[in-house]
Amino acid sequence: MELFWYVVLMFMLAMYVVLDGYDFGAGIIHLFFGKKEEDKKAIVNAIGPFWDANEVWIIAAGGVLFFAFPTLYASSFSGFYLPLIMILWLLIFRAIGLELRGQVHNPIWEKIWDKAFGVASLLLALFFGIALGNVVRGVNLGMVENGVSAYEAHYFFLPLWNPTFNPMAQHQGIIDWFTILLGIIAVVILTMHGANWVIFKTNSSLNERLKKLVFRLNFVLLGLIVISVSVWHIIDPYPFWNFIEEPWLFIFPLIMLTGLFGMFKVRTFKKDIYGFLFSSLFLFGGFASTAASIFPELLPSTNEVNPSLTIYNVAADEYGLGVGVSWFIVAAILVVVYFVIQHKVFKGKMDDIGYGEH
Amino acid sequence: MGLSLMIVWFKWKFLRSNDEKYNDAAKFWMKIFALNFAMGVVTGIPMEFQFGTNWAKFSELTGGIIGQTLAMEGMFSFFLESSFLGLFLFGEKLLGHKLHFVTGFLVFLGSWASGFLIIATHSWMQYPVGYEILDNGKFVLTNFGALFSNPWLWPSFLHNQMASIVTSSFVVAAFGAFYLLNNKHKEFGKLFVKTGVVFGVISSILVAFPTGDLTAKNVVKHQPVTFAAMEGIFETEEGGSEIVLIGQPNIQDKKLDNKIAVPNFLSFLTYQQWDAEVKGLNEFNQEDYPTNIPGLYYGYHIMVGLGTIFIGLMLLASFLMWRKKLFKTQWVLWILMFMLPFPYIANTMGWYTAELGRQPWLVYNLLRTTEGASPTVSSGNTLFTLLGFVGLYLLLGMLFLILVGKIVNKGPHPAK
Ligand code: HDD
Ligand code: HEM
Ligand code: HEM
Numbered sequence A: 001m002e003l004f005w006y007v008v009l010m011f012m013l014a015m016y017v018v019l020d021g022y023d024f025g026a027g028i029i030h031l032f033f034g035k036k037e038e039d040k041k042a043i044v045n046a047i048g049p050f051w052d053a054n055e056v057w058i059i060a061a062g063g064v065l066f067f068a069f070p071t072l073y074a075s076s077f078s079g080f081y082l083p084l085i086m087i088l089w090l091l092i093f094r095a096i097g098l099e100l101r102g103q104v105h106n107p108i109w110e111k112i113w114d115k116a117f118g119v120a121s122l123l124l125a126l127f128f129g130i131a132l133g134n135v136v137r138g139v140n141l142g143m144v145e146n147g148v149s150a151y152e153a154h155y156f157f158l159p160l161w162n163p164t165f166n167p168m169a170q171h172q173g174i175i176d177w178f179t180i181l182l183g184i185i186a187v188v189i190l191t192m193h194g195a196n197w198v199i200f201k202t203n204s205s206l207n208e209r210l211k212k213l214v215f216r217l218n219f220v221l222l223g224l225i226v227i228s229v230s231v232w233h234i235i236d237p238y239p240f241w242n243f244i245e246e247p248w249l250f251i252f253p254l255i256m257l258t259g260l261f262g263m264f265k266v267r268t269f270k271k272d273i274y275g276f277l278f279s280s281l282f283l284f285g286g287f288a289s290t291a292a293s294i295f296p297e298l299l300p301s302t303n304e305v306n307p308s309l310t311i312y313n314v315a316a317d318e319y320g321l322g323v324g325v326s327w328f329i330v331a332a333i334l335v336v337v338y339f340v341i342q343h344k345v346f347k348g349k350m351d352d353i354g355y356g357e358h
Numbered sequence B: 001m002g003l004s005l006m007i008v009w010f011k012w013k014f015l016r017s018n019d020e021k022y023n024d025a026a027k028f029w030m031k032i033f034a035l036n037f038a039m040g041v042v043t044g045i046p047m048e049f050q051f052g053t054n055w056a057k058f059s060e061l062t063g064g065i066i067g068q069t070l071a072m073e074g075m076f077s078f079f080l081e082s083s084f085l086g087l088f089l090f091g092e093k094l095l096g097h098k099l100h101f102v103t104g105f106l107v108f109l110g111s112w113a114s115g116f117l118i119i120a121t122h123s124w125m126q127y128p129v130g131y132e133i134l135d136n137g138k139f140v141l142t143n144f145g146a147l148f149s150n151p152w153l154w155p156s157f158l159h160n161q162m163a164s165i166v167t168s169s170f171v172v173a174a175f176g177a178f179y180l181l182n183n184k185h186k187e188f189g190k191l192f193v194k195t196g197v198v199f200g201v202i203s204s205i206l207v208a209f210p211t212g213d214l215t216a217k218n219v220v221k222h223q224p225v226t227f228a229a230m231e232g233i234f235e236t237e238e239g240g241s242e243i244v245l246i247g248q249p250n251i252q253d254k255k256l257d258n259k260i261a262v263p264n265f266l267s268f269l270t271y272q273q274w275d276a277e278v279k280g281l282n283e284f285n286q287e288d289y290p291t292n293i294p295g296l297y298y299g300y301h302i303m304v305g306l307g308t309i310f311i312g313l314m315l316l317a318s319f320l321m322w323r324k325k326l327f328k329t330q331w332v333l334w335i336l337m338f339m340l341p342f343p344y345i346a347n348t349m350g351w352y353t354a355e356l357g358r359q360p361w362l363v364y365n366l367l368r369t370t371e372g373a374s375p376t377v378s379s380g381n382t383l384f385t386l387l388g389f390v391g392l393y394l395l396l397g398m399l400f401l402i403l404v405g406k407i408v409n410k411g412p413h414p415a416k
Helices: A002-033 A037-047 A051-068 A070-079 A081-101 A107-137 A177-201 A207-235 A241-245 A247-268 A273-294 A318-345 B002-017 B020-054 B056-090 B092-126 B153-182 B186-222 B224-231 B265-271 B293-322 B330-338 B342-358 B379-410
Strands: A297-299 B131-133 B139-141 B243-250 B255-262 B361-363
Touching (some): A037 A081, A070 A081, A070 B020, A070 B056, A081 B379, A247 A273, A318 B056, B002 B092, B002 B186, B020 B056, B020 B186, B056 B361, B153 B342, B224 B293, B224 B342, B243 B293
Antiparallel strands (some): B131 B139
């Protein structure tokens, strides 16, 4: 039962990364490339009717986390208190930036909300990457000092940074060089992902430049991936353990690499959707590989005293998880139906949709 | 939630009558709904996060139960609403009017499902059912069905939904009155006032009776100490309790100052017997008293007082409308216009009553509020984030008002 909900949760998070990921990316593109009014419009139209539904994936994933793994939910949400609240603030700015901009036609007003939307998207991409880094690195569960826990075994609290920015320091911070590295990777890949979506969904005059951008950034991404894999052992001495035990898991890194190398051909694709498909593969594969490398852990412990949080020691009881399955299946079918309807109605290029016009 | 119902109503009238006026009305309110929705989304997400960030211990202990209803809310209502809202707002041309109506209906369904599931969660905190407590203090679910047959849930849900219709009726009527008094968009002004008054008179009555009455009966039955504080009864009265209309609780001397009250009426309302005994605060342990008795008392009285005024006003307006005088009776239109903020106040006061009434408990009689907080989050950090939210919400509130003002000032597009 725990395994079922683990797979559900990871799948929902992966969907979130892939779907809302392109919204963040579009925001970053908007920030750096949205010079002409018509290009800005095209970018916003491309995500207009979707971004809210995409955001629901994290809300629903949060709900599933709360219900299936309440101890993890409690521990991580209170432990990562400050960055989470900041993510909330950024989500608010991104949403109102998108929704309020078109309400008043005034250059200053539009400038303010353009920037709010773009900067919030950029920072969100960075923060989500940092968040992933924190989970992989693990935390000092129970806030152990000299072998004694200051709190119950599964609680902790991290400040935003410690002065050394060293992930292995005893007093950890949210931001250290390792988590920043993942944050930068997230910004790069989501920028590419967003560019791919804009290329797919619009006839914007930017498209040719965006294709070049994706091509160039792909080298940067490759470099960053090589760096991160080579420093990963500092954080986790046996990152490949699970893969050696269960070789089929290698499918996930393979999916990721397919996405990565596929994107080198971005300039010659016949259909505009291909670039988006490859960056989705990269995101999906990358996320799944990371989850697989720490499985069954969900939040590793960095001390010897308190055990890591795994899917088994943070789950709700059997009965609740069991009844959950029945309603979840019904709901999941409905979600798929909505998703198909939504993308059928808004298929193809969306330059003329008129999003945010009032 | 109320507005989504009214929009569906306008769209429905349009489909039936093919009168463009109704479609324009639907479109006009959709714009305001879209703003409301954006505000709902950005304030709703913090609420979901907040369980974990600020109430970690509570989440850990009860997550297996309230997590069910919250996860269901995400899966059943948020996906429904957000997928179809996009279609509803931007798909009119692509979909045609019939399908457009269907998407509007689905948004309405999603928002009511959301209300239902959140009230189900809330009801469990007020009156926990279907659970078992393990040795380590964890609440585990033993009966899924009980979450939805909870006696607290249905009255509370219906009361809340009626309250939401009251709110939107008053808003629609107020903007209609504004147009009439302004001599602008008069056709829409009439339509809005009429629709607002028809919905308003029905929902104002239903919000008090039976739903408000049943909600109050739940409180008497399951949280008698809360009820005593809500009503401001310090001592049990022999031979039946009076109902207090006005008075200021004086906690030091345990009495109400400057009281105006109707003898025995409370006993009748609560138990349908003029001399039934309503327990006063004196019969309970001081440590189980709601933490903020004056707040609770005022919250409750403001809600009920406003509810009574709403019924009176809506009855008067309906009467005038029946005699075909309403649109000419300026002073009533002025009152309708100025009533705009009061349903919001009544709603807020209702939640005050529910939340302050539950104190000092998070899960009634089982888990104290102080036991639910996050153990590792310091008060300095919560103050920091609280201030951040206060600032942000102030900004949002101001923007919201400005933009609604702008939409209203521009008015609906007249039928071509
Ligand atoms: C327009 C808004 C409005 C109006 C006019 C009323 N209410 Fe109300 N009331 C609410 C809006 C509301 C609410 C905000 O929706 C609450 C908060 C919790 C809930 O379920 O509904 C609520 C809660 C609430 C509670 C507390 C329930 C609890 O502790 O959980 C009681 C006892 C009543 N109501 C009773 C009444 C009565 C007897 C009314 C007679 C006029 C009345 N309300 C009018
Ligand atoms: C702890 C309490 C609550 C949580 C966690 C919560 C969560 C949320 C979230 C995450 C959203 C955004 C959904 C989206 O993205 O589409 C939302 C919207 C909404 N919430 Fe809540 N909410 C809470 C309380 C309430 C209450 C008390 C009500 C009313 C009774 C309510 C009714 C709604 C409705 C109708 C929407 C849709 C937005 C709209 O139509 O404007 N919620 N809520
Ligand atoms: C699990 C969810 C919730 C928790 C843990 C919670 C907790 C609390 C606490 C501790 C208080 C302070 C009481 C006091 O000052 O004595 C409070 C007050 C209040 N709550 Fe909640 N509450 C929850 C859900 C809600 C919901 C769903 C609403 C309404 C939509 C709400 C509205 C209020 C209001 C209006 C007050 C009064 C504020 C004041 O007087 O300071 N709460 N709540």
